[in-house]
Amino acid sequence: NTATTNMSIDIQKALDIISDVPLFKRTKQDIHETLTRIDNKLIKIGVFGTFSAGKSSLINALLGEHILVSSPNPTTAATTEISYGDESYITLKSQTQLIDEINAVVEYQDISFSTIEDFINSDLE
Structure with missing residues (x-):
């Protein structure tokens, strides 16, 4: 994708500009992590809401698998990250x-x- 490639180039240019500035150490790290996610096509999506609002059920439905525990009582009290593997399949x-x-x-x-x-x-x- 041309837009993604151009964005990656722009981000790399920004990193080059601030590379020697010690004040931006954490910022450089954040930018580098963002660049890696863009290059690897990794997307993070935050899902939040009140307890028992159906967040886990929604994610399970979107994934087509029962991965997260869902209950009428508060269950998923921790931050949870779901990622995909290298294997692709079709059902x-x-x-x-x-x-x-x-x-x-x-x-x-x-x-x-x-x-x-x-x-x-x-x-x-």
């Missing part, structure tokens, strides 16, 4: 599995679908 689901998941999501509206086409053509809001 394929049958049409029946997809319909079952769709129906589980919309059951609170007393709606169900028998085909994916019915779901796609519906006027859900």
